[in-house]
Amino acid sequence: MDATPMKNGLPRAAASGKREQTKIQNRQLILDAARQVFADLGYGAATVRDIIRATPLASGTFYNYFKSKEEVYQAIRDEVALAIRPRLHEERAKATTVEEFITCSFRTFFEYVSDDRLNFRTIRHSADNTRMRVDTPEVIAGFEELRADIETAIAAGLFPPVDPDFLMAAIVGVAFEVAERMLWRQPHDPAAAADFAANLFLGGVRALPLAQRPDVPTAEVTSDAA
Amino acid sequence: MDATPMKNGLPRAAASGKREQTKIQNRQLILDAARQVFADLGYGAATVRDIIRATPLASGTFYNYFKSKEEVYQAIRDEVALAIRPRLHEERAKATTVEEFITCSFRTFFEYVSDDRLNFRTIRHSADNTRMRVDTPEVIAGFEELRADIETAIAAGLFPPVDPDFLMAAIVGVAFEVAERMLWRQPHDPAAAADFAANLFLGGVRALPLAQRPDVPTAEVTSDAA
Amino acid sequence: MDATPMKNGLPRAAASGKREQTKIQNRQLILDAARQVFADLGYGAATVRDIIRATPLASGTFYNYFKSKEEVYQAIRDEVALAIRPRLHEERAKATTVEEFITCSFRTFFEYVSDDRLNFRTIRHSADNTRMRVDTPEVIAGFEELRADIETAIAAGLFPPVDPDFLMAAIVGVAFEVAERMLWRQPHDPAAAADFAANLFLGGVRALPLAQRPDVPTAEVTSDAA
Amino acid sequence: MDATPMKNGLPRAAASGKREQTKIQNRQLILDAARQVFADLGYGAATVRDIIRATPLASGTFYNYFKSKEEVYQAIRDEVALAIRPRLHEERAKATTVEEFITCSFRTFFEYVSDDRLNFRTIRHSADNTRMRVDTPEVIAGFEELRADIETAIAAGLFPPVDPDFLMAAIVGVAFEVAERMLWRQPHDPAAAADFAANLFLGGVRALPLAQRPDVPTAEVTSDAA
DNA sequence: AATGAATGAGTTTTCATTCAT
DNA sequence: TATGAATGAAAACTCATTCAT
Numbered sequence: 021m022d023a024t025p026m027k028n029g030l031p032r033a034a035a036s037g038k039r040e041q042t043k044i045q046n047r048q049l050i051l052d053a054a055r056q057v058f059a060d061l062g063y064g065a066a067t068v069r070d071i072i073r074a075t076p077l078a079s080g081t082f083y084n085y086f087k088s089k090e091e092v093y094q095a096i097r098d099e100v101a102l103a104i105r106p107r108l109h110e111e112r113a114k115a116t117t118v119e120e121f122i123t124c125s126f127r128t129f130f131e132y133v134s135d136d137r138l139n140f141r142t143i144r145h146s147a148d149n150t151r152m153r154v155d156t157p158e159v160i161a162g163f164e165e166l167r168a169d170i171e172t173a174i175a176a177g178l179f180p181p182v183d184p185d186f187l188m189a190a191i192v193g194v195a196f197e198v199a200e201r202m203l204w205r206q207p208h209d210p211a212a213a214a215d216f217a218a219n220l221f222l223g224g225v226r227a228l229p230l231a232q233r234p235d236v237p238t239a240e241v242t243s244d245a246a
Numbered sequence: 247m248d249a250t251p252m253k254n255g256l257p258r259a260a261a262s263g264k265r266e267q268t269k270i271q272n273r274q275l276i277l278d279a280a281r282q283v284f285a286d287l288g289y290g291a292a293t294v295r296d297i298i299r300a301t302p303l304a305s306g307t308f309y310n311y312f313k314s315k316e317e318v319y320q321a322i323r324d325e326v327a328l329a330i331r332p333r334l335h336e337e338r339a340k341a342t343t344v345e346e347f348i349t350c351s352f353r354t355f356f357e358y359v360s361d362d363r364l365n366f367r368t369i370r371h372s373a374d375n376t377r378m379r380v381d382t383p384e385v386i387a388g389f390e391e392l393r394a395d396i397e398t399a400i401a402a403g404l405f406p407p408v409d410p411d412f413l414m415a416a417i418v419g420v421a422f423e424v425a426e427r428m429l430w431r432q433p434h435d436p437a438a439a440a441d442f443a444a445n446l447f448l449g450g451v452r453a454l455p456l457a458q459r460p461d462v463p464t465a466e467v468t469s470d471a472a
Numbered sequence: 473m474d475a476t477p478m479k480n481g482l483p484r485a486a487a488s489g490k491r492e493q494t495k496i497q498n499r500q501l502i503l504d505a506a507r508q509v510f511a512d513l514g515y516g517a518a519t520v521r522d523i524i525r526a527t528p529l530a531s532g533t534f535y536n537y538f539k540s541k542e543e544v545y546q547a548i549r550d551e552v553a554l555a556i557r558p559r560l561h562e563e564r565a566k567a568t569t570v571e572e573f574i575t576c577s578f579r580t581f582f583e584y585v586s587d588d589r590l591n592f593r594t595i596r597h598s599a600d601n602t603r604m605r606v607d608t609p610e611v612i613a614g615f616e617e618l619r620a621d622i623e624t625a626i627a628a629g630l631f632p633p634v635d636p637d638f639l640m641a642a643i644v645g646v647a648f649e650v651a652e653r654m655l656w657r658q659p660h661d662p663a664a665a666a667d668f669a670a671n672l673f674l675g676g677v678r679a680l681p682l683a684q685r686p687d688v689p690t691a692e693v694t695s696d697a698a
Numbered sequence: 699m700d701a702t703p704m705k706n707g708l709p710r711a712a713a714s715g716k717r718e719q720t721k722i723q724n725r726q727l728i729l730d731a732a733r734q735v736f737a738d739l740g741y742g743a744a745t746v747r748d749i750i751r752a753t754p755l756a757s758g759t760f761y762n763y764f765k766s767k768e769e770v771y772q773a774i775r776d777e778v779a780l781a782i783r784p785r786l787h788e789e790r791a792k793a794t795t796v797e798e799f800i801t802c803s804f805r806t807f808f809e810y811v812s813d814d815r816l817n818f819r820t821i822r823h824s825a826d827n828t829r830m831r832v833d834t835p836e837v838i839a840g841f842e843e844l845r846a847d848i849e850t851a852i853a854a855g856l857f858p859p860v861d862p863d864f865l866m867a868a869i870v871g872v873a874f875e876v877a878e879r880m881l882w883r884q885p886h887d888p889a890a891a892a893d894f895a896a897n898l899f900l901g902g903v904r905a906l907p908l909a910q911r912p913d914v915p916t917a918e919v920t921s922d923a924a
Numbered sequence: 925a926a927t928g929a930a931t932g933a934g935t936t937t938t939c940a941t942t943c944a945t
Numbered sequence: 946t947a948t949g950a951a952t953g954a955a956a957a958c959t960c961a962t963t964c965a966t
Binding site for chain 6: 268305307310
Binding site for chain 5: 489490491519520521531532535540541
């Protein structure tokens, strides 16, 4: 008789009783189900019921963890942002030349997408309206961080003093659209995608690597068993 | 037999040859309402009821024109595609250099977006899931046309033999993301946006125009009375 | 071809097509069902489903007529207030003596209750919380009207200058509680109840009519088949 | 075996003889929370969850003390009945004249209400349906006791042989309604309310005390800090 | 005993669609 | 064809109650 049990919801000493375990596990169950459902149906068409159904849990349980479909989505998005932002930021911070800045950013991004297709697709196909895109602190922060890094790079003389807003937009646009095509191809080749994007940014169309494009195999979107 | 048929709530003009007129008009009423609703709520959150409510018509009437929300959306998208594709295709067909190909494409696109913000936002914020993006003949054709034009340009020696798929993706990505930022600024400056994008593609980051970026004015997204 | 059909929801010439008929009928269907359900279960325990079930209508139809259970209740209460208030007010206005004021008021009230047990019970057993009692304009107006009439009567010298607020409360309290007991007895005798209440107010306990009380027959509350 | 049982979130005092103490205390916590919740929301709208939330206890704990919301309500009502009935009965038993019977009854009642507004409001605003009113032994007993006392008083020649049922109803009605108004006024004046009610019963309207009614101060119902 | 997450039946509510007028 | 109320399936959400810890 010596361990301090929990008190009124405050974390227990070790914070890892069987109950806590289950809670964490259930949260993940829901998030995983949601990821799949969003990727399958798109955010708009998905319902809370769909998510619950893809789970061994009871309907009421969902609401112990999230208030709504949107809240789950934001959690997923924040998870993604949390997973990739530090990596990107670190790469960019280390860069001492434009080449490094650009190349490393794209490589990191495409590798992440390739590793985590489901999350990427969830985010990608769920950008439902402006409000959602802008409201999540994690995501807006991610975009802002890129812009800030660009501004820093400009200040450091790495970049010419270009419009950082537009440049950020261009990077994001290329990253997402090219990533999509990369996933349509088998096998996924993040290095090639990164090469392409980086060369585009570094020298324009004329600097792009010459294509040895593997036949786009009828680009099946859903079946994705690489 | 005591019912004078009505037209849109207004007593019909004596003669009756204008059936067709009314039909076209009602169709437009619905499309306009849908455009606004999609732009406001996003495609996913919008309901047929919302669209009808934004119309002087009765709910049943909707189904005389469209089978579902999706069909309306497709109609809007096709309208957009129809409005912009010929222009783009024509520009690109005339191009005899990479410079022309790229520059004219972007200029045309940004001008269109600037002229028709509502349609752009509708499309942009409704890219809800892959199936939708791919399924509409008009749109897939639009993307394909761009790719075909790229391939033609490569064959003609205008472009180096790059990966046309990725190039298309990069163009589309930059076009859409930069267009969004262009709309956040007052006044809209399609020429500057086109300059930026064209230079990026022609010479990479180092070729970008130096920024005289007008302070992004608290980027109010909704109020848009340029 | 001469009658003006309706235009966009504006009332049709005669305002009594088959559709309008049905609407009025459905509204009544719902109100009647609600009356019964409230009387049976009490307002608090009743659910919208209960009301719908007591109706031949579909669930969605309920919401074409009322936003919530509370709105139905208010409609019923207003109906009651509208039915009884003018009668009471008229009686009281005609009164030239305290005796008349008091006697006629109670007689009218008890007769109404006797005629319309269901409505009375609905109101009576649903006084769920202060907010509800006070918020409905019709009801608050009913109480206020009584007080105003009392104040008028005082000004006219009919009543001594007593506290009109308390007097109103006393009248209301006696009316409702005695009415309840009246309904427990068979046969209902509104005249006797009115006599009792009137005499109490006119001369106090000592002026009350001597009892020939019919055996309260095990006061069955629910079974009410007079 | 590492769990120190806890008490109410606070680590339990070393010794363990005070089990009983805790139980009584928790019961009171629940009853107090319920009183407040019922007074705030009304019995019908209140949920067990609401009550638990207003408590430092866990939801499961509720069921160690009560089976349902209704049981809590009954407990509160019985508490009230137990608090006031003996006082009332005693007063009435001592009465040797109508005057005493009536006057003392009302004074006792209004004083109780004034002292214990919360309980009064709880009862008052929760009279949700007939079944509840009649079923609780304590309450029905309270009403019956009043009637029995009236019958005793009639037998003793204190009262004329009036209808004891109606008289009871009238007393109850006046008591509750006037009590409500008394609480709306600041400061509460139970003596004045008792005077008013007693005089009404002893001599009718004409015997009522002349009003020096303090301006009903915008009758704030909720803010009640007398 | 106390805890509080899980349960799932039940309720409220919405909405696409139909169909009599 | 236009109308708009009716429909009922299905979605969102709540809540009393249980039960492993």
